[in-house]
Amino acid sequence: MKIRVMLEKVMNVILCLSGVTAIAAVFVISLYMLINGVPAIQKVGLVPFLFGQTWRSTGSNPEYGILPFLLTSVYGTFGACLVGVPIGLMTSVFLAKIANSKIAGVVTGAVELLAGIPSVVYGLIGMLVLVPNIRTIFHLKTGTTLFSAIIVLTIMILPSIINVSVTALKAVPKEYEEASYALGATKIETIFKVSIPAAKSGIAAGIVLGIGRAVGEAMAVMMVAGNVANMPSFFKSVTFLTTAIAKEMAYAPNGSLQKQALYSIALVLFIFIMVINMVLNILLKGRKEK
DSSP states (O other): OHHHHHHHHHHHHHHHHHHHHHHHHHHHHHHHHHHHHHHHHHHHOHHHHHHOOOEETTSSSOEEOOHHHHHHHHHHHHHHHHHHHHHHHHHHHIIIIISOHHHHHHHHHHHHHHHHSOHHHHHHHIIIIIHHHHHHHTTOSOSOSHHHHHHHHHHHHHHHHHHHHHHHHHTSOHHHHHHHHHTTOOHHHHIIIIIHHHTHHHHHHHHHHHHHHHHHOOHHHHHHSBOOOOOOOTTSOBOOHHHHHHHHTTTSOTTSHHHHHHHHHHHHHHHHHHHHHHHHHHHHHHHHHO
């Protein structure tokens, strides 16, 4: 009996330490980003940094305006979610509520394969297949555009949305659906008016994961977006926040304003993801209270 009590206390300590470690990791990352990201913003100025439209970090008169990068990340993420969320949600409904076990097994295997493909492979396929076709179809000088990046990101976020949403839909108590059928609702009505609302927290978690992947992706979009600091347009080459950091961080001199500005971009990206998470959590809590 004493051994069981001791084991329970040890497990409580381990679980507590795990939770504290997660919180400490977030705190350390946040502190590190603030320490390294704030100096450049102080030197350049918050308004010129966030709303400047020119990024010329290696010129004789360097400029550090990240508005093109920021808007590109917003448009790219919004575009990917606009297309990917409905497709992911419908696929998860099909897998959880409609498909038989054999078909569901095949589709689930395909989704898991998509989740396991490295980002560089998505970028390579996009560069070799998608980019030339977009250039030909739309008669462009180059196919490396924001539109290409949105398509690649849409495919990349699907596994996150589908896997979590399927789990959430399968966790809905059968009594809810049986009560809906008893009241005369059809299967489709039950899915969309009972099952999906009951699983909305899990579905929202999947969407947040998808958004996180879209916002944080660098390698794939670097290969298909063109990496030019233009203001975002669907059929122009653009640069995302992530790719702006990745393409310059390796050769930026230590202690230079250029490197500090790259850390500032990372800080903006970090805050951007935090704001998205906070907004979604507030919306979900507000709906639960209602």
